[in-house]
Amino acid sequence: MAPRMNPCAYLPRRLQIVASLTAFVLLCFLFLGTSTSDATVDPYLAQVPFAKQLQSGAHQVVDNLPHLPKDLPYVTTPQWLNPFRGPAHTPPPEQANSSSGEARWYSDFKWRNPFSSSVTLDEERAVLPPLRVRPPVYTYFDAAGRRKDDKSRAAEQELLLIWRRAWWAQGFKPVVLGRPEAMNNPQYRAVQTLELEPELDMEMMRWLAWGNMGTGILCNWLAVPMAAHNDPLLAFLRRGEYPHLTRYEGLDNGLFVGGKDDIDKALKAAINNPAVKRVKSIVEAVESETFTVDPEHDGVAFYSTTTITSKYLAIKEKLADPATTGDGLAMLPPLINSHLHMTWQNTFTSxxxxxxxxxxxxxxxxxxxxxxxxxxxxxxxxxxxxxxxxxxxxxxxxxxxxxxxxxxxxxxxxxxxxxxxxxxxxxxxxxxxxxxxxxxxxxxxxxxxxxxxxxxxxxxxxxxxxxxxxxxxxxxxxxxxxxxxxxxxxxxxxxxxxxxxxxxxxxxxxxxxxxxxxxxMPNGHSETPVPGPERxxxxxxxxxxxxxxxxxxxxxxxxxxxxxxxxxxxxxxxxxxxGGGGGGRxxxxxxxxxxxxxxxxxxxxxxxxxxxxxxxxxxxxxxxxxxxxxxxxxxxxxxxxxxxxxxxxxxxx
The missing domain is CATH 3.40.50 (Rossmann fold)
Known part of the structure; x- marks a missing residue:
């Protein structure tokens, strides 16, 4: 057998292909890549047939290419055509309700990055902290059993607005419940068979509506948060975790917190209590161990009947007379609003x-x-x-x-x-x-x-x-x-x-x-130290x-x-x-x-x-x-x- 003359034959098949391609590319660079003149032609290039004609033809083709206009827009090559491109980040998706007019935002925990565009890859979207979860705070209001005069109704509407506004500003989600929520509770029928007194019946409806909603805060609509934002009680309530059914000393039935299971247990205990018809509240109808009592707190103000009677005599006198009950109740909204404003002012002493x-x-x-x-x-x-x-x-x-x-x-x-x-x-x-x-x-x-x-x-x-x-x-x-x-x-x-x-x-x-x-005020003055609406x-x-x-x-x-x-x-x-429209052509x-x-x-x-x-x-x-x-x-x-x-x-x- 004649000996093999091809040195690549001793290599594996794949290496033979690589070696052949490498040799071909080197020959192309050597013989066709030279652009020297006739006086300096490489002697090796002179041995290639038609080398001079190939070079001159290539130069002629390049010189005769049409010149592109200078104002031609720059066109970028699609990145997917580049096999050596690196991985690229994609902008985060648009979130629901993340724009208003020209303002656009993206809620993410990376909001502390100096520049939002490093997160959104968009110069117009700002990165904001995720929305804080607002714990629900519930109150119960039954219009059927309320007062009938116009002043009382208008005052109650204003008091509900004050209640909702105060809790919202402190980071909560206020929700007003009614009899429909109470009727949706499975224990509603059992309560109806008890034939309770009106005061206790209203209290049971509150708890039935609260139990229907589940874990949260039950608050009287005359109890409002009145403290600095970092008050310990408000900070605890904002966490939304209530391991025990808790009531607060001095607030009577103004504020409760607890989980759904504890609420249902308290309702069942009150319903099964034989003496339920002789008590006035659920606190009296259940065992004392049912509630955890918090004695130290001052973050919530409760304008109960007892409080008004002992502290605000001007309102007490109006409420005591049936003819002026509406006038007395109408004095309560501006009083609570002024106390909220005063508390804010006392917080920022500087x-x-x-x-x-x-x-x-x-x-x-x-x-x-x-x-x-x-x-x-x-x-x-x-x-x-x-x-x-x-x-x-x-x-x-x-x-x-x-x-x-x-x-x-x-x-x-x-x-x-x-x-x-x-x-x-x-x-x-x-x-x-x-x-x-x-x-x-x-x-x-x-x-x-x-x-x-x-x-x-x-x-x-x-x-x-x-x-x-x-x-x-x-x-x-x-x-x-x-x-x-x-x-x-x-x-x-x-x-x-x-x-x-x-x-x-x-x-x-x-x-x-x-x-x-x-x-x-029109008069522009007041008597010191009487505060009132002043200049x-x-x-x-x-x-x-x-x-x-x-x-x-x-x-x-x-x-x-x-x-x-x-x-x-x-x-x-x-x-x-x-955007924007013109006023004519x-x-x-x-x-x-x-x-x-x-x-x-x-x-x-x-x-x-x-x-x-x-x-x-x-x-x-x-x-x-x-x-x-x-x-x-x-x-x-x-x-x-x-x-x-x-x-x-x-x-x-």
């Missing part, structure tokens, strides 16, 4: 801080925040001046101008100081600081500093050596953490709450848990005297620039989503021509101020989600509330 980090040319920017602060420092209307809540007999009654309002240039993390901050869009802030509305790329890059707002606001808290993006974590915690959200209110300069808007004021009422004073406190003074005092002309110019900046930011945002064509300029300018400003933009979008999304959460809850409860309220509200008319 006053209210209206944040003003850059004092020059930003007076108009914080005017809405100052209006809110003045409303909060004002005394609410009350029928019994200088009175205290039932759970806080040593309170400090409200006195005109006793609550200090300051304008600090820095944010202070003080537990006894309530902060109202206004976060402007970088375009708004730049326009005001430089008193011009014609911003362009050259001016922004050369004449403005980056992230001026967050650097100034956190200068005292974090020092001056920290980068702007590293300050975002502390800023977000001040806005959205459980500690920070209870001690601060954050607004955006482009959507400030209007003191003349009923809807905006209502949102503030539900945020604070009480109705804010709307306007000062509105004067505007605050600048804390350190930083910045010049603006003249009337300066304020007019500021307001004009601020309004233009607000319109610019709204139009820029609307242009991104393609000409107006629409003009808007389409101007819209790209809006987008370019806004994008430049936001790219130059990444930290300030992130803070603004975070606050905008936080406020939008808070509004959406409450409105969704009201829509869910509206259908059930009809059965509770409309039966007796219709009778009024």
């Amino acid at each position: 006053g209210i801080a209206v944040l003003k980090p850059l004092p020059e040319h930003t007076t108009s920017l914080i005017e809405p925040a100052i209006d809110i602060a003045r409303n909060l420092s004002q005394c609410s209307d009350t029928p019994i001046p200088a009175s205290c809540p039932p759970n806080r007999p040593r309170c400090k009654p409200c006195v005109s101008s006793q609550m200090l309002i300051s304008l600090p240039p820095v944010f202070r993390n003080t537990s006894t100081l309530f902060t109202i901050g206004t976060v402007p869009h970088p375009y708004t802030l730049t326009s005001l600081l430089h008193t011009r509305d014609d911003l362009n790329l050259k001016f922004i890059r050369r004449e403005t500093s980056r992230d001026a707002w967050i650097l100034a606001a956190t200068k005292e808290l974090l020092g001056t050596g920290l980068a702007s993006y590293a300050r975002l974590v502390s800023m977000k915690e001040a806005v959205a953490s459980d500690y920070g959200s209870a001690r601060s209110l954050w607004l955006t300069a482009e959507r400030p709450p209007s003191v003349g808007s009923a809807r905006d004021l209502e949102e503030l009422d539900w945020t604070f848990g009480f109705r804010l004073p709307r306007e000062p 509105r406190p004067p505007p605050p003074k600048q804390e350190f005297g930083d910045g010049p005092v603006p003249s009337e002309l300066d304020l007019v110019r500021e307001k004009g620039l601020l309004e233009k900046a607000r319109m610019f930011v709204r139009n820029g945002a609307g242009g991104r989503s393609g 000409g107006a629409g064509d003009e808007k389409q021509q101007q819209q790209p300029a809006f987008e370019r300018t806004r994008d430049v400003v936001e790219a130059w101020n990444l930290a300030d933009t992130e803070a603004w979008k975070f606050v905008r999304a936080w406020n939008a989600r808070r509004r959406i959460e409450r409105r969704r809850w009201e829509e869910e409860e509206e259908e059930f509330s009809k059965g509770v309220f409309h039966k007796w509200i219709d009778r009024i008319t």
Whole structure:
């Protein structure tokens, strides 16, 4: 047999293929990859047949290719065509109810990341902390057995509103139950056969309705949370875990907590008690071991008949006379509201801080925040001046101008100081600081500093050596953490709450848990130390005297620039989503021509101020989600509330 002449024949089949392909590629590079001229032709290349003709033909083909136009849009190659591409993250899916207008958000535990886009892969979505679970707090209201006069009915409706608003502001989900829930309990028939006295029958209906709902809090609608957000009792109730059926000493039947099994056992024990017809409450109808008694608590105020009789004589006298019962009951809502407001004021003994980090040319920017602060420092209307809540007999009654309002240039993390901050869009802030509305790329890059707002606001808290993006974590915690959200209110300069808007004021009422004073009294004075509704406190003074005092002309110019900046930011945002309609064909064509300029300018400003933009979008999304959460809850409860309220509200008319 003749010897093998191919050296690759000694290799395995797969290596033969690899070696052959490698040799072929090397030969191509060697003979066809040279671009030298005739004078410098490689002697080895000269031995290849038609090598010169192949090279010249290739050069001729390349030189004669048509030139692409310079304005041809850049087309990216689909990544799936690249076999060597790396793994890519995909944006998280859109969540339900995660947008309101231009505000969009994504709820996730990674909300403390400095930049939301690192989580959402979307510049327009802000990452917010997951919604806190609101433990349900139940009350029972049966319109069939209530008073018949119009004043009493209107007062009861107002008291239910106060009850719902106070518990919502403290982080709970208030639910008003009625007889339908009680009838849905399997033990309802057994109770009906007992023929109980009206007072005990009402109490049994409350417990049947509560047992039908399951684990939670049973509360009288005259018992409201009246303490700081971090009160031990309220903190325990917010956890939503109640290992024992518990009642609270001094609150009578005003507050109970427990699980469904314990509730059902207590109901069965009361029904099977032979002496049930001779008692007035379930507490008396069951063994003392059924309940765990909490003797130390002061987070809930219960305006029971006993409390009103012993503490509020003016209301007691009205309620004692059948002819003035409605008048006496009508005095209770403003009294409870004033006590809620007073408790809030006593919590923040250091006053209210209206944040003003850059004092020059930003007076108009914080005017809405100052209006809110003045409303909060004002005394609410009350029928019994200088009175205290039932759970806080040593309170400090409200006195005109006793609550200090300051304008600090820095944010202070003080537990006894309530902060109202206004976060402007970088375009708004730049326009005001430089008193011009014609911003362009050259001016922004050369004449403005980056992230001026967050650097100034956190200068005292974090020092001056920290980068702007590293300050975002502390800023977000001040806005959205459980500690920070209870001690601060954050607004955006482009959507400030209007003191003349009923809807905006209502949102503030539900945020604070009480109705804010709307306007000062006509007489404008009161007798000291009688608190009452008094003259509105004067505007605050600048804390350190930083910045010049603006003249009337300066304020007019500021307001004009601020309004233009607000319109610019709204139009820029609307242009991104393609929204907005013109007032005719000409107006629409003009808007389409101007819209790209809006987008370019806004994008430049936001790219130059990444930290300030992130803070603004975070606050905008936080406020939008808070509004959406409450409105969704009201829509869910509206259908059930009809059965509770409309039966007796219709009778009024």
